[in-house]
Amino acid sequence: MHLKTSMKLAPITLENAAENVKKAFEITQSKFGFIPNMYRNMANSSGAFATYLSGYNAFRELSGFTSAEQEVVFLTISQENNCAYCVAAHATIANKMSGVPAEVIYAICHGEIIHEPKLAALSYFTRRLVQSRGLPNESEIKEFLQAGFKEEQVLEVVLAIAVKTISNYTNHLFNTPIDAAFAGNA
Numbered sequence: 001m002h003l004k005t006s007m008k009l010a011p012i013t014l015e016n017a018a019e020n021v022k023k024a025f026e027i028t029q030s031k032f033g034f035i036p037n038m039y040r041n042m043a044n045s046s047g048a049f050a051t052y053l054s055g056y057n058a059f060r061e062l063s064g065f066t067s068a069e070q071e072v073v074f075l076t077i078s079q080e081n082n083c084a085y086c087v088a089a090h091a092t093i094a095n096k097m098s099g100v101p102a103e104v105i106y107a108i109c110h111g112e113i114i115h116e117p118k119l120a121a122l123s124y125f126t127r128r129l130v131q132s133r134g135l136p137n138e139s140e141i142k143e144f145l146q147a148g149f150k151e152e153q154v155l156e157v158v159l160a161i162a163v164k165t166i167s168n169y170t171n172h173l174f175n176t177p178i179d180a181a182f183a184g185n186a
Contacts, residue, residue, distance in 0.1 A: 006175040011040035018046050024053055034181060038085060038167055041174040048166055055163040063156040065122075067098040072119050073160045075100075075108050076126040083168035085176045091185035121147030126157050134158065 014025050014035065021043045025035050043049045060070060071094035078086035087109060094100035100119075107114045114120035125144040128136050145151060170176070 007041070007044075007173050009041070009044045009174075011037065012043035013040070017043060021046060021049060024049070032181070034179065036089070036181075037176050037179050038089075038171055041176055042167070042170045048170070052163060052166045055159055055166075059156060059159050059163060063159070064150065064153055065156065068094070068100045069119065069122055070160075071098040071100050072104065072108065072122050073126050073157060074164060075105065076123045077130055077161055077164040078168055079108055079111075080127055080130045081164065081168040083164075083171050085171040085178050085182075086164065086168055088178045088182040088185045092182045095185070118147050122149065125149075125154075126160070129154075129157055130161055134161075 012021060012025075014022060014029070017025055025039065025043075028035050028039060039049070042052060063070065065073065071090055075087065075090040075094055078090055091105050091109060094105050095102065101116065104114050104116055104119050106112070108123055114123055121143055125136070125140060125147075128140050141154065144154065
């Protein structure tokens, strides 16, 4: 049984943010035009927020995955962790910014078959890594590699799981309201 909780900590604002958080908020505000509710909640812990941003940026910049592949990883993890906020956010980014085909987004969000082989292999491997708590079997790793990914990218999926665990769990704890920018994919 899944009970929704709601933390009582107030969301952090630009006005009351710690200096390191304020800088991140300002960058986010200028880049996207708003500060996501998730960031505002997560910033109650400067360490969690800094760790999230560092890992997120490292995954985006260094993983070797295309933008579409990154969204498949993030969306799959968020779906597997049952995080409505991150599913809505990553479905929006996948659709509007990363060029993920609509049928792939739909398939991930509804547990259906992905017909694009490389993205299917990536989503499947990501899901199995989450489900197995980092203990995939040899054939699952082999299938991932045969789809055209590198062995180092197994660790990049681990990084993405760590990042999404921070955000997904934060959203569970706060019952984070989905931002208007993502509401179309809720």
